[in-house]
Every structure is written in structure tokens, then in C-alpha cells.
Amino acid sequence: MRFMGSPVISARNVWKIFGKDPVGYLKTLQPGRSFDDIRADGYIAGVRDVSLDVARGEMLVIMGLSGSGKSTLVRCFSRLHEITGGSIEVDGQIIGDLSEKDLIELRRNKMGMVFQSFGLLPHRTVLDNVAFPLEMRGQDRHTRRKRALEVIELVGLAGREDYFPRELSGGQQQRVGIARSLAIEPDIWFLDEPFSALDPLIRREMQDEFLRLQAMLGKTIVFITHDFDEALRLADRIAIMKDGAVEQCDTPDQIVMNPTTGYVAKFTEEIDKARVVHAGVLARAGVVGEGQPVEAGATVQQLARLLVNDSRDLIPVADKGQVIGALDRQGALDILLKAS
Numbered sequence: 001m002r003f004m005g006s007p008v009i010s011a012r013n014v015w016k017i018f019g020k021d022p023v024g025y026l027k028t029l030q031p032g033r034s035f036d037d038i039r040a041d042g043y044i045a046g047v048r049d050v051s052l053d054v055a056r057g058e059m060l061v062i063m064g065l066s067g068s069g070k071s072t073l074v075r076c077f078s079r080l081h082e083i084t085g086g087s088i089e090v091d092g093q094i095i096g097d098l099s100e101k102d103l104i105e106l107r108r109n110k111m112g113m114v115f116q117s118f119g120l121l122p123h124r125t126v127l128d129n130v131a132f133p134l135e136m137r138g139q140d141r142h143t144r145r146k147r148a149l150e151v152i153e154l155v156g157l158a159g160r161e162d163y164f165p166r167e168l169s170g171g172q173q174q175r176v177g178i179a180r181s182l183a184i185e186p187d188i189w190f191l192d193e194p195f196s197a198l199d200p201l202i203r204r205e206m207q208d209e210f211l212r213l214q215a216m217l218g219k220t221i222v223f224i225t226h227d228f229d230e231a232l233r234l235a236d237r238i239a240i241m242k243d244g245a246v247e248q249c250d251t252p253d254q255i256v257m258n259p260t261t262g263y264v265a266k267f268t269e270e271i272d273k274a275r276v277v278h279a280g281v282l283a284r285a286g287v288v289g290e291g292q293p294v295e296a297g298a299t300v301q302q303l304a305r306l307l308v309n310d311s312r313d314l315i316p317v318a319d320k321g322q323v324i325g326a327l328d329r330q331g332a333l334d335i336l337l338k339a340s
């Protein structure tokens with residue numbers, strides 16, 4: 001397991017119901033009622049009995065179609081929504097129990113947020129936009145300028161400090177949004193479809209940039225998208241939502257290899273699994289291969305040439321120089337040739 005230790009966010013049986021008397025309604029709700037049953041009763045189940053943990057340093061991607069409950073769930077994590085049932089802990093504190101003052105402190109000091117609409121202040125320069133949250137914190141001009149310049153450099157916008165938002169491309173504006181939320185050094189970073197307003201090429205560039213940033217900063221991230229490819233590229237784990245519930249929460253490898261519901265399987269149908277599945281996941285422990293090992297972090301696609309040309313049935317797999325098992329070449333070839 002890559003992520004150990006206590007979770008940063010821990011959600012247990014969380015419900016968020018919209019309607020006239022959600023708390024009263026939830027009390028009378030029979031187990032097993034579907035989203036449509038609840039709607040027939042005049043309520044909307046924005047979040048339906050969700051339990052999940054987000055580990056420190058993990059990037060959890062929440063994926064689902066429009067209306068599946070992604071934003072509502074994330075709003076519950078920061079208590080922008082009061083939940084109807086269940087509990088949410090952030091850094092070991094039950095956020096439902098925090099006073100308004102403590103909640104504001106928590107949001108201000110620990111949580112960063114980036115949204116699809118960049119939300120920049122049009123009459124402020126890049127520098128002043130990025131420094132804005134620091135100004136809100138009462139930092140002096142010199143300190144906030146220094147920090148703002150640091151994060152502007154980090155997101156690749158050095159030299160554009162004095163530009164106004166309208167003078168920047170969409171991708172650059174989103175970089176300003178990212179820099180602004182990084183300025184306060186949040187422990188937990190919520191990103192709600194941050195790249196969906198960008199055209200496909202820029203979007204890909206931003207994803208790469210984002211992975212580079214994350215490798216450097218190691219933040220705990222909850223990232224919302226409705227784009228499965230984006231989820232597969234970025235996520236340590238993906239939570240797939242439907243009708244307010246989490247259908248499956250797993251690594252990209254597991255989601256494409258072992259979808260647990262028909263709904264998740266449908267999402268994975270079109271995916272080129274060879275691009276997602278890693279040798280480390282195919283390695284069977286205790287099975288001994290022969291010869292030169294392949295790297296656990298390599299995808300099946302990256303190993304394509306070797307898999308086709310090699311004659312070994314079992315190929316050893318090594319993680320950080322240690323052999324962890326061996327993969328069945330035929331099985332990997334099946335993934336490559338989409339036969340699995």
C-alpha cells in the first residue's frame with residue numbers, strides 16, 4: 001500500500017439530502033432506497049451513504065456524470081454544506097462539531113480551492129490576484145509579494161506578474177487560479193473541474209504541469225472531473241459516483257481491470273487498458289520469473305516491444321530494485337491486444 005497512516009479526510013455514511021425536512025426524512029428512510037425512490041418522495045439525494053478516506057499526500061479523483069454528486073460531496077468535506085447524516089473528520093476533527101470561528105480558520109489555513117471558472121479579479125494584476133488571499137490574512141506587502149512571486153514562478157508564469165487576467169489565455173488564467181490557492185500553502189487542495197474550460201491541448205499540458213507540481217509538493221488532493229481519461233492520468237485512486245453514491249473507489253489499475261459494478265465496467269469499456277495497467281499490479285507475488293526484471297512502474301503499453309519479442313512465460317517485476325514477483329507474459333499480451 002502506497003499510502004499509510006491516518007487519513008486526512010475520513011467520511012462515514014455521509015448523506016446530503018435536499019428538500020423540506022431532510023433530517024426528519026433521513027430518520028424515516030428505509031435501507032436500500034434508490035435515488036429515484038427518494039426523488040419520488042420529493043427529496044434529492046445529493047450524497048447517498050458515502051464512506052471513504054483520503055490519505056495524506058494522495059490524489060483522489062472524484063469522477064461521475066453531471067449531477068452524480070461530485071461537487072456536493074466535496075462541499076461536504078469543507079462543510080460548505082451541512083451534512084444530513086453520517087460524519088466527516090478532517091485531520092482528526094469532526095468538522096460538524098467545529099464552531100464557526102474554528103471552521104473559518106480550518107478553511108483559511110488548511111484548505112485551498114480551485115474552480116472551473118477561474119474566479120480572478122479582473123482589475124488586479126496577476127501578482128495582486130495571487131497575493132489576494134495573503135492580503136486577507138493580513139500579511140504585509142513585502143511578505144505577500146515575496147510569496148506570490150514564488151508561486152507564480154512555480155506555475156510557470158514568471159514574467160507575467162503585471163499582466164491583467166484579460167491579457168492571458170485560459171490556461172494561463174487557470175495557472176493564476178492555481179498559484180493563488182497555493183499561495184496560502186494549503187494541506188488539502190480541492191479542485192472542482194479546474195481544466196474543463198480549457199481546450200484539449202492546453203488541458204493536457206495543464207495535467208502534466210499539475211502532475212509535476214504534485215510530485216514536488218505532495219499535497220492531499222481531491223480533484224473533481226467528469227472526464228475519465230483525466231481521472232486515469234491524474235489519480236492515485238478514483239471514486240466513481242452515480243446518483244449520489246460511490247460505485248467504486250479504487251486505483252486506476254483496479255478500476256479498469258476489476259470493475260465491481262456494471263456501471264463502472266461501462267466506463268472502462270472504451271479505455272485502452274494497456275495505457276493504465278502497470279507491471280507492478282500484474283506481478284504475482286511468490287511466482288519466480290527468470291532473467292532481467294521489468295520495472296513495476298512501467299505500463300503494459302511501455303513494455304509492448306518487450307512483451308512481443310520476449311520468449312519468457314514469466315517475467316520478473318522489480319520495484320525499487322527489489323523483485324516483487326513475476327508477470328504472466330501472455331496475460332500482459334492479452335491486455336495489450338485488448339483480448340482481456
Ligand SMILES: Nc1ncnc2c1ncn2[C@@H]1O[C@H](COP(=O)(O)OP(=O)(O)OP(=O)(O)O)[C@@H](O)[C@H]1O
Pocket residue numbers: 018019044045046064065066067068069070071072073226
Ligand atoms: N442546493 C441544492 N438544492 C437542491 N438540489 C441540489 C443542490 N445542489 C445540488 N443539488 C442536486 O444534487 C445532485 C448532485 O449535484 P452536484 O452538483 O453535486 O453534481 P455534480 O456531479 O457535481 O454535477 P456537475 O458535474 O454538473 O457539476 C443533483 O441532482 C443536483 O440537482
